[in-house]
Amino acid sequence: MSITFWVWFGIAVYIAAGLVIALMARRGLGAGMSEFFLANRKVGGFVSALTYSATTYSAFMMIGLAGLTYLGGVGALGFELTYLCGMFMMVFFLPRFWLVGKKYGYVSPMELLSDRYQSKWVGATAAILALVFLVPYGAVQLMGVGYLMNGISQGAIPVVAGIIIAVLCAIAWSNIAGMRSVAWTDTFQALVMIVTSAAVLGVVVVALGGFGSFFSRLESATPGLLTVPTAGGVWNINMFIGLALPWLFFLISNPQVSQRLFIPKSVTAMKQMLGGFLIFGFIYTLISVLWGFGAILLVPGLENADLATPTLLALPIIPMGLAIIVMIGITAAAISTIDSILLTLSSVGARDIYKGLINPRVSEKRELRVGQWVIPIMAIIAFGFAWWVAEQPGNLLELMIAPLSSAASAGLLMAVPAIFGAFFWKRATAPGAIVSCVVGAIVVLGLQIISQLTGWKPLGWWPGTWGFIVCAILFVGVSLATKPPKKKADEFIGYLKEKLSKGNFI
Amino acid sequence: MTKTGWAWAWFGFLLALDIAIPWFALTHVEKMSGAFLFWTLWVALAIISAFVIFLRWKEARR
Numbered sequence: 014m015s016i017t018f019w020v021w022f023g024i025a026v027y028i029a030a031g032l033v034i035a036l037m038a039r040r041g042l043g044a045g046m047s048e049f050f051l052a053n054r055k056v057g058g059f060v061s062a063l064t065y066s067a068t069t070y071s072a073f074m075m076i077g078l079a080g081l082t083y084l085g086g087v088g089a090l091g092f093e094l095t096y097l098c099g100m101f102m103m104v105f106f107l108p109r110f111w112l113v114g115k116k117y118g119y120v121s122p123m124e125l126l127s128d129r130y131q132s133k134w135v136g137a138t139a140a141i142l143a144l145v146f147l148v149p150y151g152a153v154q155l156m157g158v159g160y161l162m163n164g165i166s167q168g169a170i171p172v173v174a175g176i177i178i179a180v181l182c183a184i185a186w187s188n189i190a191g192m193r194s195v196a197w198t199d200t201f202q203a204l205v206m207i208v209t210s211a212a213v214l215g216v217v218v219v220a221l222g223g224f225g226s227f228f229s230r231l232e233s234a235t236p237g238l239l240t241v242p243t244a245g246g247v248w249n250i251n252m253f254i255g256l257a258l259p260w261l262f263f264l265i266s267n268p269q270v271s272q273r274l275f276i277p278k279s280v281t282a283m284k285q286m287l288g289g290f291l292i293f294g295f296i297y298t299l300i301s302v303l304w305g306f307g308a309i310l311l312v313p314g315l316e317n318a319d320l321a322t323p324t325l326l327a328l329p330i331i332p333m334g335l336a337i338i339v340m341i342g343i344t345a346a347a348i349s350t351i352d353s354i355l356l357t358l359s360s361v362g363a364r365d366i367y368k369g370l371i372n373p374r375v376s377e378k379r380e381l382r383v384g385q386w387v388i389p390i391m392a393i394i395a396f397g398f399a400w401w402v403a404e405q406p407g408n409l410l411e412l413m414i415a416p417l418s419s420a421a422s423a424g425l426l427m428a429v430p431a432i433f434g435a436f437f438w439k440r441a442t443a444p445g446a447i448v449s450c451v452v453g454a455i456v457v458l459g460l461q462i463i464s465q466l467t468g469w470k471p472l473g474w475w476p477g478t479w480g481f482i483v484c485a486i487l488f489v490g491v492s493l494a495t496k497p498p499k500k501k502a503d504e505f506i507g508y509l510k511e512k513l514s515k516g517n518f519i
Numbered sequence: 520m521t522k523t524g525w526a527w528a529w530f531g532f533l534l535a536l537d538i539a540i541p542w543f544a545l546t547h548v549e550k551m552s553g554a555f556l557f558w559t560l561w562v563a564l565a566i567i568s569a570f571v572i573f574l575r576w577k578e579a580r581r
Contacts, residue, residue, distance in 0.1 A: 087541075087554045094562040095537055101530050101565050104572045105523070228551045236549035241541050250542055261534075280578045287573055291566045299559070515579040519523045519572060 016333060017169035020162065023337045027205075027344070028182060034201050035186045035194035042190045046120050046381055049191035050360040054115060055278040056192075058285020060200050065273050065286060066293040067199035067206065067349035069263070072157040074301040075210055075343050076322050082305025084318035086238025088248030090302045096260035097294045103287050106265055108518040109436050109509055110274035111283060116508060121357070122271045122432075123365040129435040129505050131498035132443035133369045138450045139428050140365040143268050144358060145454075146424035148391065151354045152399040153421075154347040155179050159403060164323040165340045172403050179344070180396045183352040187359070188388050192276065195352050202345035207293065209342030210300045213326075213335055217307040220330045227307070235309055255475020259422035265432045266425040269350075269357040280516060351395070359387035420461045423477030427453030430488035436509070438492075439502040445492030453484030526572060533565050 047053055056064070074093075081089040110125070119125045123143070127136030159175035186198045221227040232239065242249050265271050277283040308321035311328060315321060322343075326336040363384030368375050375383075427450050434441030460476035463469060471479065513519070520528070540561070541554040548554070 087558070090555060091537070091541055091558045094558045095534075097562050098533055098537065098565040101533070101569050104526060104569055107573075108576065232550050239549050239551065239553055239555060240546055241554055242546070250538070253542070280576050284573050284576055288570060291569060295562065295566060512579055517575050517577050519526050 015169075016337075017166045019333065019337055020166045020170060020340070023341050024162070024178060024344075027341045028178075030201065031182060031186060031198050034197050035189040038193040038197040039190035042193055044381075045377055046360070046364065046384070047118065049381055050120050050356065050384070051114075051272070051275050052192040052196060054276055056196055056276040056282065057278060058282035059289065060196050061273065061277045061282055061286035062289025062293065063203040064196040064199035064276075064349075064353075065270065065290045066297070067203040067346070068269055068273065068353040069290070069350075070206065070294070070297055070346055071154055071350035072161070072343050072347035074297060074346065075304065075339075076157060076161070076319060078298075078301045079305035079308065080318035080321050082302045083308045083315070083321040085243050085247030086235065086240075087302075088241045088243060088253060089305065090298070091241065092253060092257050092260070093298045093302070095257040096263055097291070097298060099261035100264060100287075100291060100294065102262075103264060104519060106271075106436070107274050107283055107287060108513060108516065110271065111277060112509060112512045112516075113505065114275035119275065120364050121360045122265075122268045123361055124369075126428075126431060126435060126446065127365065127369060129498075129501060130431075130441070130443040130446055131501050132447075133365075135431065135443050135446045136365045137370055138447045139268075139431070140361045140369075142424065142428055142450055142454055143361060146421045147267075147269070147354050147358060148395050148398060150421040151351050151391075151395040152402065154351050155395060155399040156403055158344050158347045159399070161323065161340055161343055164320075165326065165336060173400055176396060176399050176403070179348050179351060180392050182348050183355055184389050184392045186348070187352040187356040188385060191356060195356050196276070199349045199353070202349040203293065205345045206342045206349075207297055207300075209335075209339045210297065210304070213331060213339045214300050214304055214307070216331060216335065217304070217311065217325070221307065221310060227303075227310075230310055231306055238309065249473075251470070251473040251475060251478075255478050258475075258481060259426040259477045262426055262429045263422070266422075266429050268361065269353045271432075272357050272360070355388050355391055355395075358391045359384040362387035362391070420457060420476070423457045423461070423475070423480055424454050426477055426481055427457065427484045429481070430485045434488060434492065436506070439499070439506055440492055440497050441488070441502070442492040442495040442497045444495045445488045445490075448491045449484045449488035452487055453480045456480040456483050529568060533561070533568075536561060 042048065043053060078089055078093055081092075113119065113125060117128060119128070123136035123139045126139055127133050155176045156172070158179040159172035162170045162175035162178070163172045186194050218224055218227050221230060237243060241253065259266065263270065277286050304325070305321060308325045312321065312324045315324060325331070326339060363380050367383045368380050430449050431441070431446035434446065457476045457480035460470070460479055464476060470476070540557050545553045545557060
């Protein structure tokens, strides 16, 4: 039978397994916003850890990070592990989000900001920031699935067919039972991701004569790629900081992951969630980077580093069955990120935009229905965006994907000072939060466009770095010049202080 | 300094190492035992320190 048949067969098995899991999750579904979007805050530690892992790690790891390693060497490892080191901040933010989420009944991170700053416009601003920057991020994931299926099937599956499959899976798994179906399918997908990637890396390492031989061949073949700055000039310190800074704060800047800080059912579940994720992230990062290094040795000289993974999978040393399973693993990584983004954006659309700005007296039932409608609408927007970009000529495609991906993470970074202020600074104000988010995002987008068109970066610093500096200064300056919501700040931070002490949190 | 303050200071120290060691001290070590090994051990240290802190968390008394 042809490879196309087996690719379709693998996709069909994957979709069937996901649907069965999602439908099983629906059996325990109750009523209400908290039930649908947060699984009623009763998710166990194992599922919490794996849904957090699958949501965080997308197709970027085995394609983008592996490609970045192929192109620039060990700097890619440092960049991705800097993100993982940033997860140390979970010891501060996880208990804080969890405690106030339970106390005040927050459904989205934006609702937390609106309440803490006593201004619905703060939540709305952060919501718009998420809508603007997460749609392109989701679209890039869809395109990744399309190109991967197209590549593995040797062109038999059109790119747009792969995109449609990813969209339909994401809509189904987020709509069937909300967070329940997303978390359960994420758990399944996280296991697929880690097992398949470890298996295929094992095959590559064995083909290279084991780890000892792999490392010594790497040292002799590509010594310049084992240091930073890279000998070839790919990695420099400005690029490292420009890429690492937005990822360092990913745990609070990206609402699809920070919303998950509301879901563990107990302190024990929180501990399992954090511990499980840290171990998963450590292993998965090393696998992705070693995979990229393997590609350097086995398929040198590629013009486009993003093709390192598909090219490596097409080598005769990788059994066809394993290549297809890995394709499913990477597809799972992309879809588990997209469905979480859709679910979060739908909760944000219903709670922070519809209820917050348009119809404050809406019933919970109607609010939930609005949220469920937002899921396919956002999916269609992301699909349209991905399809439109995929249809552009090659050079224009390159011009659009790179700034979108880079601007997405940098743009979301602009909410970070407001989130820090909410938990740690009683003097923080709503005008400070709004101005810093809006101006920071404008600076990022403006510098991104200038950089893309002219190649110019002021002092060599990346747009996210400049945006963050401007954003932080504005947040502090405007907050000091305006009146804080003293009563709420005292109550919110006072409550946390008391509970943190009782739970031995820090 | 409070426990929270010490934890923030430790995190800041880890980030300083992230730049100082691979970007300045190990720039000429063109081996797996250079930046690759450093970043692997460095993040393991960050993960272990997070474990040390969060394993002490307990259910709050009613």
